[in-house]
Amino acid sequence: MSRKKKSRKPGALGAPEFIVTRNRSESDVEGRLRKRVKKRKGLKSGSRHSQGTSGGASGQGQARDPRLGSKKKIPLIVEAVKPMSKQERRLSAEQELAMLENDAQLNVLLDRLEAGEHLGAGLQKVVDQKLDRIEALMKQLGLFEEDVLDDEAPLDDVRTPSNKRSDDELLADFDQFDFGDYKE
Numbered sequence: 001m002s003r004k005k006k007s008r009k010p011g012a013l014g015a016p017e018f019i020v021t022r023n024r025s026e027s028d029v030e031g032r033l034r035k036r037v038k039k040r041k042g043l044k045s046g047s048r049h050s051q052g053t054s055g056g057a058s059g060q061g062q063a064r065d066p067r068l069g070s071k072k073k074i075p076l077i078v079e080a081v082k083p084m085s086k087q088e089r090r091l092s093a094e095q096e097l098a099m100l101e102n103d104a105q106l107n108v109l110l111d112r113l114e115a116g117e118h119l120g121a122g123l124q125k126v127v128d129q130k131l132d133r134i135e136a137l138m139k140q141l142g143l144f145e146e147d148v149l150d151d152e153a154p155l156d157d158v159r160t161p162s163n164k165r166s167d168d169e170l171l172a173d174f175d176q177f178d179f180g181d182y183k184e
Contacts, residue, residue, distance in 0.1 A: 090141070097137040106130050
């Protein structure tokens, strides 16, 4: 015989409560399933012994103690470092110059400068350092030419003894200068 169980769901005010009917066999099946799931909690039987073999208790899989130090061999006799000969220094200077001339980052930054873009202080410092190193290497190798300014635009502000002006002339030019042209 089936029993009638009242539902706990609230209904509308004054509405009749719904009655849920279940068969005894359905509730028995559900109860057995819950019991079986409850029973399977925890570890398998005999897991204490099976974990020991897979863990690494034998010492092979244990983590190495970092306090033991390095296994790198240390030479007991210190060999004197011989200085490089002129030929070796020249070769290394040529290699460094070739490396700097083929530097992709430097080429990109120089292209940006030629395009009129303003670089930040850090990038400008990097470009200056690399160009100074290239110049020093070229002087060392005897490849540097002092006529570098020929391909650049001539500078009007280059001071030579023939075009030096006195302080009074410079002050007069400053007084006559119109700063209104540069205001926006």
